[in-house]
Amino acid sequence: MRLNKNESINLINDSDLLKLGKMADDIRRHKFSNITTFIIDRNINYTNICQNECDFCAFFRRKNQKSAYLLSHDEIIEKVHEAVEAGATQVMIQGGLNPELGLDYYETMLRLIKKQFNITIHSFTATEIQYFASREGISILETLKRLKAAGLDSLPGGGAEILVDEVRKKISPKKISSYDWLNVMKVAHDIGMKSTATMVIGFGETMEQRIEHMEKIRNLQDETGGFRAFIMWSFQPGNTKLGGEKVSSWDYMKTLALSRIYLDNIEHIQGSWVTQGERIGQLTLGFGADDLGSIMLEENVVRAAGTAYEMSIQKMVDLIKNTGNIPAQRDTEYNILKTF
């Protein structure tokens, strides 16, 4: 039975963490039994020059700042090469909104990678796609078609933050609106490109606004079926202009459990060890998550905000085994490649 907004507000107000957790865990168990997945991938941040300058971002630099950088195609290829050597099946290439780069920079990058490597390219956030399109003066559809033709396989769901414009205006007035974020996803899904969806909590939003976010994602999913997974992060207040307090683990897990219950049409719910640390990350597996995301070889955005957790395959395998589940490496499409 599908929950509506009011029902879920009531559910979250009336139930304690464990009741929600148990409901979410039952759904997870029913769908995936005792298999818990992860992926090996590399995050490549091609540039940190960004004209958006969002308040909550600790990663961006202005062009003339000392630590500003832009990777050449050769450097990117080298990083992909390292990733392949290390056993990665996916690269996630993301960067700032750099006014000096035309769409051909990305198309060439994608072609060069695909020419040399058999690796899934799961790259560019909706914010970037929208920016590429407007800089190039073409439609989102055209942009995505060209990137797809050049080798882009799927879109990561970053940049969704909270899909309520009231909240977005406060945190990143220059970032795309919730309508635009959803639109990029819809267009991508329409041309057969899958994506994930994310939510970042901890900007001072209310529980109602979180649920509204989930509602928007659920509605689009009803229409397109293009979201493979839902990933929840918590905002990392270190080093950012927005500052503030980190959400408590309790709050994180409660919302995560609700997302498993609410998002009945999204298959995979990913718990985050990147923003929560491995200890809480492990715990999400008892509160609805069936996947722990990636063993990332590089995560500049998160690291710049002062959270630097490291994860190796062995650590990930132990972490999952300790919960009584079977660890399994997956690919971007959630096919299981290997169990441990």
Next chain:
Amino acid sequence: MFGTFTEIERKIINDKRLSREDGIKLFSCNELSWLGALADYVRKKKCGDIVYYNVNCHVNLTNICTSLCKFCAFGREENAKGAYAMSVDEVIAVVEDAMNDPNMSGLHIVSGLHPSWTFEKYLEIISILHKKFPNLYIKGFTGVEITHFAKISGKPIKNVLFELKEAGLQAIAGGGAEILSDRVRNLLCPKKATATEWLEVAEVAHSIGIKTNASMLYGHIETLEERVDHLIKLRDLQDKTGGFQTFIPFPFLPKNTVLGKEVKQTSMWDDLRTMAISRLMLDNFKNIKAYWVMLTVPVAQVALNFGANDIDGTIHKETILHDAGATSPRSLKEDEIIKIIHDIGRVPAACDCNFNILRLIN
């Protein structure tokens, strides 16, 4: 397999005691939220929404220790690097510093087993502290230290405890229980109080009206059965005396210990199930503590939903576990503790070492 779990659930709802087999079964259960929900149910029924904490100061008189337990990163030999033994004046200075906090209410004193200090020396420290700071409660010494005092003074445990009580000691700390199994103790800490001796100190203390705490150090070489047996030993004694106030599960922190190379740190999953199972097995304990120093603050907060109703204190400056690589802060401010508790909709209560409520924060 789920039949047994339904059976266990029924026992809990009907206030029936869990058996050793039930305890072992629970450790095989992977449904963490189910376990937590049961423990939380029992906690709520027994203790309501109050969460106890202390505004306290830890004092570790010396880290020189004759026992050199394999799981300890704090104790060391007299001539080892970083070895210290405080003078009475130094102890007073630490407490005076802590007294800058107007809400400071008590001391927690535990230390190494110093090779040449006499029992009189410890007595003197307690009595001076008690005279100088009459408003502070003094909780101190573990069953291991009390056993040591009896040995070095040649006095019966009862007399040792009586003299300490006279000097101003109000409660005995819960440490030193480790795992109450001779197998484990022979391997890890053969030189200190045996399981029987540790339990004897608690029993004698209770018999002369001194309350004590209990603990379990888990996640090293013990088996899950040994954890359950440990809990049952405590439960049996509690049936007899009722003198245990709180139970503290301590996850073993391997860093800087002799065992560090062989043993990995427990996972949060293990910490939370152990918390929940402790609450479920120890049906005659009122309080279960989520010791934030070892668990870390976020885990301790979650643990309050897994059966715990006590989160320890502000501590002032923790040393023993930070020697073992604890990553939590060395102390917490009182308002941080209050916030942790308020955030999950519970009621913080500052208490003394005997769980008398000093201030209720609504």
